[in-house]
Amino acid sequence: MKKSFEKLIKTAKEFLKNSKGKYGEIRIEEYCGSNISIIGKEVEDVKSSENLGGCCRALYSNGWGFVSFNDINDTVKYFIEAEEQSKCIRSKKIELADAPVVKDSDIIKTADSPDKYNLSDKFDICAKYSSILKKNKKLQTSSVRYRDTIKKTLLLTSNGSEIYSETAFCGIACSAMARDGSNIQSGYFTQGDYQGFKKNILGLEDRCKIIGERAVRLLSAEPVKPGKYVIIIDPVLCGVFAHEAFGHLSEADFIYENPNMKKIMKLGRKFGGDNLNIIDDPTMPNLAGSYKYDSEGVKSKKTFLIKNGILTGRLHSRETASKLKEKTTGNSRAISFGFPPIVRMSNTYIDNGKNTFNEMIESAEYGIYAKGALGGMTNTEMFTFSSEEAFLIENGKITKPLRDVILSGNVFETLKNIDMIGDDLKHHGGLGGCGKGGQSPLPVTDGGPHIRIKDVIIGGK
Amino acid sequence: MENKYCLESLEKELRKKCDAFEICYSDSHNSGIGFENNKLFSMENNYSSGLGIRLVKNGKIGFSFTTNPEKIKETVGYAIESSKYGERALFELPCRRNKKREVKTYDENVEKIDLKKRISFGKQIIRQINSEIPDLNISLGFSKTIDNFVLINSNGVRLEDKSSEYSFGITLLSVNEKKGLLDISESKSRANIITDEEIGGMIKTLKTRYNKANKTAKIKQGAYPAIFNKYSVGILYSCFLAAINGKTFQKGISPLSDKINKKIIDSRITMRDNPFIDYMSGSAEFDAEGLPAYEKPLIEKGVFKNFIFDLKTASLVNKKSTANAARSFASQPQPSFTNITVDAGETDYSKMISDIDEGILIEQAIGAGQSNTLAGDFSVNIDLGYLIKNGKISGRVKDCMIAGNVYDLFNDIKCLSKDLFYKSSMITPAVCFNKINVAV
Numbered sequence: 001m002k003k004s005f006e007k008l009i010k011t012a013k014e015f016l017k018n019s020k021g022k023y024g025e026i027r028i029e030e031y032c033g034s035n036i037s038i039i040g041k042e043v044e045d046v047k048s049s050e051n052l053g054g055c056c057r058a059l060y061s062n063g064w065g066f067v068s069f070n071d072i073n074d075t076v077k078y079f080i081e082a083e084e085q086s087k088c089i090r091s092k093k094i095e096l097a098d099a100p101v102v103k104d105s106d107i108i109k110t111a112d113s114p115d116k117y118n119l120s121d122k123f124d125i126c127a128k129y130s131s132i133l134k135k136n137k138k139l140q141t142s143s144v145r146y147r148d149t150i151k152k153t154l155l156l157t158s159n160g161s162e163i164y165s166e167t168a169f170c171g172i173a174c175s176a177m178a179r180d181g182s183n184i185q186s187g188y189f190t191q192g193d194y195q196g197f198k199k200n201i202l203g204l205e206d207r208c209k210i211i212g213e214r215a216v217r218l219l220s221a222e223p224v225k226p227g228k229y230v231i232i233i234d235p236v237l238c239g240v241f242a243h244e245a246f247g248h249l250s251e252a253d254f255i256y257e258n259p260n261m262k263k264i265m266k267l268g269r270k271f272g273g274d275n276l277n278i279i280d281d282p283t284m285p286n287l288a289g290s291y292k293y294d295s296e297g298v299k300s301k302k303t304f305l306i307k308n309g310i311l312t313g314r315l316h317s318r319e320t321a322s323k324l325k326e327k328t329t330g331n332s333r334a335i336s337f338g339f340p341p342i343v344r345m346s347n348t349y350i351d352n353g354k355n356t357f358n359e360m361i362e363s364a365e366y367g368i369y370a371k372g373a374l375g376g377m378t379n380t381e382m383f384t385f386s387s388e389e390a391f392l393i394e395n396g397k398i399t400k401p402l403r404d405v406i407l408s409g410n411v412f413e414t415l416k417n418i419d420m421i422g423d424d425l426k427h428h429g430g431l432g433g434c435g436k437g438g439q440s441p442l443p444v445t446d447g448g449p450h451i452r453i454k455d456v457i458i459g460g461k
Numbered sequence: 462m463e464n465k466y467c468l469e470s471l472e473k474e475l476r477k478k479c480d481a482f483e484i485c486y487s488d489s490h491n492s493g494i495g496f497e498n499n500k501l502f503s504m505e506n507n508y509s510s511g512l513g514i515r516l517v518k519n520g521k522i523g524f525s526f527t528t529n530p531e532k533i534k535e536t537v538g539y540a541i542e543s544s545k546y547g548e549r550a551l552f553e554l555p556c557r558r559n560k561k562r563e564v565k566t567y568d569e570n571v572e573k574i575d576l577k578k579r580i581s582f583g584k585q586i587i588r589q590i591n592s593e594i595p596d597l598n599i600s601l602g603f604s605k606t607i608d609n610f611v612l613i614n615s616n617g618v619r620l621e622d623k624s625s626e627y628s629f630g631i632t633l634l635s636v637n638e639k640k641g642l643l644d645i646s647e648s649k650s651r652a653n654i655i656t657d658e659e660i661g662g663m664i665k666t667l668k669t670r671y672n673k674a675n676k677t678a679k680i681k682q683g684a685y686p687a688i689f690n691k692y693s694v695g696i697l698y699s700c701f702l703a704a705i706n707g708k709t710f711q712k713g714i715s716p717l718s719d720k721i722n723k724k725i726i727d728s729r730i731t732m733r734d735n736p737f738i739d740y741m742s743g744s745a746e747f748d749a750e751g752l753p754a755y756e757k758p759l760i761e762k763g764v765f766k767n768f769i770f771d772l773k774t775a776s777l778v779n780k781k782s783t784a785n786a787a788r789s790f791a792s793q794p795q796p797s798f799t800n801i802t803v804d805a806g807e808t809d810y811s812k813m814i815s816d817i818d819e820g821i822l823i824e825q826a827i828g829a830g831q832s833n834t835l836a837g838d839f840s841v842n843i844d845l846g847y848l849i850k851n852g853k854i855s856g857r858v859k860d861c862m863i864a865g866n867v868y869d870l871f872n873d874i875k876c877l878s879k880d881l882f883y884k885s886s887m888i889t890p891a892v893c894f895n896k897i898n899v900a901v
Contacts, residue, residue: 030529036546040712042777045524045793046546048539052529053509064503070510070528071465078506085504088577092500123546141712182716182868184836226682226864226900257498258598260636338507375831381642382860384828384842404833406840408862410641459840459862459900 008075009154015076016158021060021083023096024158025296028054028072029337033149034114036123038130040141046123053337058082059096063089066340097321097328099159099298106165106292112196114148114170122146125201126172129208133176136212140179146172146201147192147431161297169193169288169443170200173431174208178215185218185403187211188374188388190430193288193445214389221401224390226460230367231407232360232452235426237373237387239446242350243434244376245383245411246278250305250313251331251436252320253343254380262324269311272415275353278306280315282330282346288429289348289444293330295341300330305348306415317343335439342437349447353421360420360452362396368458369393370405384408408457417456422449465530466512472613474537475516479523479544481554482516483614485749487790493604494576496583499591504576513790514540522547522773526791552776554614560746561753565739568653571625572607579603582657586664590633594671601631618751625652626742629660633671641859645671645825645845650885652740670824678848678856680899686820686875687863687897688813688849691882694892696829698801700837700867701732705759707770707785707796711778714835716868720765726871728763729806734785736799743800743886750794752784759801771796803889806877813878813893815852821899822847822854823863832864840864861901870894 005028012026030052037045055068056079065085067078114122126144133142148170155163171192178185189207192200233241248254255261282291282300291300296318303313316324317332320343332341361369372388390405391398426447433441466486475482488510495503513526514536523544527536587599605627612620630648637643647663649655689697709715717725736745736754745754750772758766771786771794787797814822826841842862847854871894878890 043546043548046543047524047526048543049525049791050527050529050532050535050539051511052532063501065505066503067506067508069508071508081506085506088504088580089501091502119542119546140714177714179714182836182866184714184716184833226862226898258634258636260596260638264636264638338509340503340505375828377827377831379642379644379827379844382827382842382844384831384840384862386828386831386840404838404840406828406831406862406864408828408842410860457842457860457862457900459842459864460898 005072005154008072009156012075012156013162015079016156019083019158021058021086021158023059024079024083025057026054026075026079026156027295027334027337028075028154029151031149031151033147034119034122036126036146037143038126039143046119048119055337055340056082057340058086059094060086062091062093064340068338094319095322096318099296099318099328101160102293102297102299103162104293106163108194108286108290109166109168110194110196110286112198113150113168114197115150115168117197129174129204132205132208133174133212136176136216138178138216139176139212142174142176142212144172144174145431155295155297157297163293163297165291165293167194170197171429171431172201172204174204174211176212176215178219180219183219185215187214188372190432191428192431193429194286194290217401218389218403221403224368224402224405224458224460226458228455229458230364230452230454231456232364232367232369232393232450234371234450235424235448236428237370237385238350238448238451239428240373240376240385242278242448243345243348243444243446244378244385245414246305247280247345247348248378249380249411250315251343251345252314252316252324255314256320256323265311265314267311267313270309271306271311271412272309272418274308275421276306276309276415276418277304277351278348279304279351280331280345280348284347287347287427287445288433289346291346294332295334296332298328298330298332300346303329315343315345317341333442335442339439342439344436344442345434345444347427347445347447349425349427350421350449350451352423352425352449355420355422357422357424357450360422360450361393361398363420363452364393365395367393368402368405369398370407378411380411382408382410404460406459408459414453414456417454418451419454420452422451425449466533468611468613471533475514476615478537478541479516479518480520481550481615482514483554483612485513485788485790486611487511487608489606489608491604491606492576493602494579494583495600495602496587497600498598499587501580501583511790512536513792515793516540516544517550518544520549521545522550524793552772554616555618555751557617557619558753561755562737562746564737564744564746566624566652566744568625568740570654571605571627571652574605574654576603576605586631590664590668593668596635598634599631600634604628612749612751614751620747620751622747626650627653627655629655631663631667633667640677643674645674650742652742673847673854674845674857676856678858680821680848680858680861680901682899682901684896684898686817686893686895688820688822688891688893690822690824690891691884691889692824693826694889695884695887696826696839696841697867697870699830700834700839701760702798702801703834704837705768707768707774709835710768711774716836717765723765724763725765726760726763726868727874729874729877730760730763730871731758731804732760733758733802734769734798734800735802738800741800741886743798745799748784748786749788750782750786752782752786754784754799757783769796769798800886800888805879805881805890808876808878810878810880810891813876813891814849814854817849818851820849821858822849837867839867861899863897863899865897870897
């Protein structure tokens with residue numbers, strides 16, 4: 001990529017160097033990939049595509065100008081446009097935290113990258129999984145979706161950083177749907193990250209079978225009764241909880257200009273038990289939320305958000321770090337050239353505790369064991385997420401299956417109510433991702449062990 | 462940009478290489494100004510363009526797209542390769558047809574407007590709200606988009622369409638250690654200019670809603686009468702719309718598959734798909750496959766009337782397209798609704814509230830779409846809801862969930878408002894139900 005745009009890069013660099021503004025950056029992205037989607041009997045989509053585009057972001061002094069485009073030959077013209085926009089903004093001065101000049105490249109790609117496979121290999125595997133699902137005659141419909149993206153990005157900044165990155169993502173999501181009259185139940189799994197094709201895509205025959213059987217089994221499960229319960233959630237749901245319920249709250253763009261929010265999210269404040277540790281770590285190798293530099297060229301690092309129950313850190317862009325007089329964390333990410341970077345999570349998880357899964361189940365007199373996540377959402381104070389499968393716990397034993405279990409609560413109270421933390425941490429990537437400010441789905445992982453939470457609200461009819 | 466893709470020579474090449482084809486090109490220019498945390502924060506300009514090719518080769522469908530004009534040859538190759546794995550085409554692409562009606566989707570005043578000139582108005586709005594309600598973080602934005610869409614197919618369709626969109630949105634955020642967080646918004650989006658007077662009206666409504674929500678109220682677990690207004694009733698409609706989408710029917714998972722011409726809900730409900738409302742965001746003279754759009758009932762006096770289809774989905778179930786195809790250049794067409802209208806009832810909106818002894822008014826909820834939506838189930842956390850006590854709104858209720866099934870609810874309607882409300886591509890009355898379950 002660097003070679004094909006050599007002339008453009010030279011001009012752009014020269015131009016950034018001479019810019020009189022406080023800061024400027026240019027991002028050029030080239031990506032290609034394939035999508036396959038088989039829903040029920042039909043092949044809905046099989047496609048490969050090639051994309052090219054760029055964007056310029058300029059901070060002359062008091063506000064941001066941003067221009068995105070496909071026609072990268074006019075990059076310099078667009079940079080001038082972004083700078084002109086920035087000049088129109090006459091609010092208070094924006095300062096940026098220092099970031100060292102970096103000339104580096106970041107390749108998140110294994111030897112088993114999806115571009116080593118041709119479309120027919122990818123299609124055949126999806127067709128195989130789809131046929132396994134279709135063999136289950138009790139299912140009404142099923143879907144298999146596959147996506148890979150090879151993305152090359154060049155980031156140039158006015159302070160002289162030049163970072164080339166290349167990532168190779170691939171992932172798959174399979175779902176099964178069973179129906180009995182108006183009772184519709186589903187089974188679902190997804191996985192996806194930068195660990196390569198074999199690791200993510202091959203050998204999922206059994207999992208396809210299992211989700212089909214689960215969807216059918218859920219048809220005869222009892223609907224849950226609404227109310228407050230002791231809940232034990234599995235690592236997948238725990239990850240969604242870490243992300244939805246707490247992760248978004250620690251994104252500093254939500255805090256830095258809001259005095260009341262600053263008071264609530266004061267570092268040093270106790271949020272949970274001594275056993276609670278919540279971490280965001282983009283430096284773990286090849287997970288969906290992994291990267292070496294963020295979209296502003298800041299080196300990524302592991303950040304403790306909560307350590308021993310105490311709020312110890314948050315996620316920053318250069319702007320929010322400067323405003324809050326804290327250190328940068330490298331969490332300013334843009335999903336593509338169509339968007340400016342905003343503060344985002346990476347690989348976010350609740351760390352291991354000391355309890356075992358059996359201890360937790362045995363400790364619950366009357367509660368719910370909820371597994372898997374169909375979705376999650378937050379308004380930063382309240383959250384809801386839906387489990388894929390759930391069971392009633394009576395007198396320390398899992399008794400009967402329940403369906404339609406949707407958990408909800410107040411973030412602050414729920415964090416305090418986590419009273420047992422397991423020792424079986426897992427990280428989950430996948431085809432989905434995080435959505436914020438219209439930028440979705442951003443690749444992230446959520447992670448955690450089994451945990452036990454008191455007093456969670458469950459809605460029901 | 463259009464000429465960079467050399468559509469004419471592409472057409473010639475495709476004619477040689479496949480049985481049938483459809484080229485979809487679009488370029489759009491979106492610009493916006495954004496105020497965040499009470500001050501002007503950013504200005505944006507987004508230029509995007511791209512081209513999609515759907516073709517039929519050896520009787521099978523292939524597709525690809527690109528945003529790089531230098532990769533047209535490769536894109537044709539990808540589309541042909543894709544057809545090896547694609548479904549058999551059981552439909553024919555349409556010939557050129559006449560539109561059934563004219564509808565306005567473009568306003569040159571939107572194209573002409575200079576958003577820089579809206580900066581001072583934005584500042585004035587923030588100053589004014591801040592002077593009346595202290596301690597708020599206000600964000601607001603103006604944006605405009607001009608879209609050019611070209612559709613060419615091998616059977617003679619050649620559509621060129623230009624549309625505009627102008628939007629205004631504002632959010633008040635209040636954070637209070639005791640009361641928690643209150644996030645409340647107003648927004649409007651359509652093809653022509655939104656006037657300063659209209660924006661003034663939106664601000665007034667927003668302040669009223671804020672003041673009502675600033676008081677807190679408690680509700681006990683139980684079943685209560687509930688009003689869904691224009692901010693929230695879409696959550697319930699989306700369950701019906703998922704079931705009415707022909708795609709859901711074709712996959713065999715629509716609960717309405719055997720319900721055509723049967724009564725499914727209260728006879729006071731009439732819901733239509735209407736592409737002919739001037740300047741509304743779902744309006745169009747043709748659908749994205751070049752078929753002339755038309756108005757159709759979805760539910761008429763409680764009786765289910767029509768699924769909606771695009772060409773491919775319809776062909777798989779031996780039906781005709783209802784001219785409801787929608788797409789971007791980067792995707793194949795899918796059945797999609799235009800504008801949704803629901804007929805008004807007979808009750809004044811204010812009387813709807815004053816008639817309730819104890820109940821709730823729902824305006825915002827989080828978690829929609831996570832339940833068994835196809836079956837009509839919903840289970841959401843009340844993000845913004847008010848307790849109605851003795852006919853008056855007494856304050857905001859929080860930390861509770863409501864759940865139910867839309868088919869049950871819409872068979873248990875108390876009343877519909879006489880007043881109709883616009884919300885992006887929907888026109889609806891407020892709906893009051895006899896009871897809904899609240900979990901605390």
